[in-house]
Amino acid sequence: MLKDVSFGQYYPVKSFVHGLDPRLKILFLIGFIVAIFLAKEFLALGICAAVLFAAILFSRVPIGKVLRAVRGILFLVLFTAAINIFFYQGERVYWNGPAVLLQWGIFRVTQAGIVFSAFLVVRLVLLVVCSSMLTYTTTPVALTDGIESLLTPLKWIRFPVHELALIMSIALRFIPILLDETERIMNAQKARGADIGSGGPIRRVRAIVPVLIPLLLSAFRRADELGDAMDARCYSGGKKRTKYKKLRFSWRDLVGVLLLAGVIAGVVLMRFYPVFPL
Numbered sequence: 001m002l003k004d005v006s007f008g009q010y011y012p013v014k015s016f017v018h019g020l021d022p023r024l025k026i027l028f029l030i031g032f033i034v035a036i037f038l039a040k041e042f043l044a045l046g047i048c049a050a051v052l053f054a055a056i057l058f059s060r061v062p063i064g065k066v067l068r069a070v071r072g073i074l075f076l077v078l079f080t081a082a083i084n085i086f087f088y089q090g091e092r093v094y095w096n097g098p099a100v101l102l103q104w105g106i107f108r109v110t111q112a113g114i115v116f117s118a119f120l121v122v123r124l125v126l127l128v129v130c131s132s133m134l135t136y137t138t139t140p141v142a143l144t145d146g147i148e149s150l151l152t153p154l155k156w157i158r159f160p161v162h163e164l165a166l167i168m169s170i171a172l173r174f175i176p177i178l179l180d181e182t183e184r185i186m187n188a189q190k191a192r193g194a195d196i197g198s199g200g201p202i203r204r205v206r207a208i209v210p211v212l213i214p215l216l217l218s219a220f221r222r223a224d225e226l227g228d229a230m231d232a233r234c235y236s237g238g239k240k241r242t243k244y245k246k247l248r249f250s251w252r253d254l255v256g257v258l259l260l261a262g263v264i265a266g267v268v269l270m271r272f273y274p275v276f277p278l
Contacts, residue, residue, distance in 0.1 A: 009176050011136045016252060017059035018137045022146030024253045029134050031260045035267045036126050041276050044267045045122050051263050052130055061136050069132040070125055077124055081117040088113030135172065142245075144169035149247055170226070174219075181218050185211050 017025075032048065039045045056066055070077070090112030091099040102109040138146070148165040155161050189210055 010139055011061045013060050015060040021253045022138050022142040023149050024256050026146050028260050032130050035264050038267050038271055040271050041274050043275050044270045059137050069128050081121050084117040085113045088116050140169045140173045185214050
């Protein structure tokens with residue numbers, strides 16, 4: 001389960017998507033999330049899914065590796081689907097048959113509930129996949145530079161933009177590191193006879209305590225080592241720092257901007273003029 005978390009992981013390969021400007025990829029992610037939430041029908045979500053699938057193909061990241069991120073939130077997906085299936089109150093008919101398929105006490109399964117649950121599941125999966133694609137195709141350094149460049153106007157009010165971007169990038173990068181550390185600690189505890197994965201909820205919570213303590217110690221030790229390494233290299237924040245690689249827009253970024261504009265325009269148009277409304 002811990003290996004299914006893809007946030008913070010980078011897949012090193014040369015591709016069209018990897019070569020995009022990190023600022024554009026961050027804006028593309030924000031715009032894509034907005035388009036997903038603006039979608040009110042399956043056709044609009046289908047357009048978003050088609051664009052995301054094309055981005056995966058052009059990124060050369062294995063589809064199985066991308067979809068592995070969904071396994072990390074599988075419980076949330078199933079829980080969301082179950083809640084909407086059993087408690088959605090709509091009675092619209094989508095196919096031949098009764099609007100209410102099953103009713104038992106407060107539980108009620110309808111055609112509208114099934115369709116709406118499927119819509120939410122697709123939306124949630126698209127959100128997770130598009131978020132994981134950002135970290136798969138962008139290095140932590142490039143992500144830091146992109147965030148800092150986008151937040152540059154805040155420097156006018158003396159906001160520590162560089163420090164904020166660095167903190168966000170380090171936090172993102174530490175996620176897979178801490179997950180690997182957690183898995184090693186759990187395997188070490190199991191090798192010593194600890195029973196972590198069985199029993200009731202209370203027993204499992206108690207069994208996690210021997211894992212959390214060494215994990216916190218490891219996290220503090222890594223943070224201390226990182227601070228010492230930055231001090232040894234005379235790191236001084238954003239004071240007159242130069243860039244080894246300067247961010248520049250290219251023809252790839254123009255294609256990405258046009259694609260994002262087309263997706264958002266199409267989704268907004270179908271929001272006001274739906275083809276197959278829910």
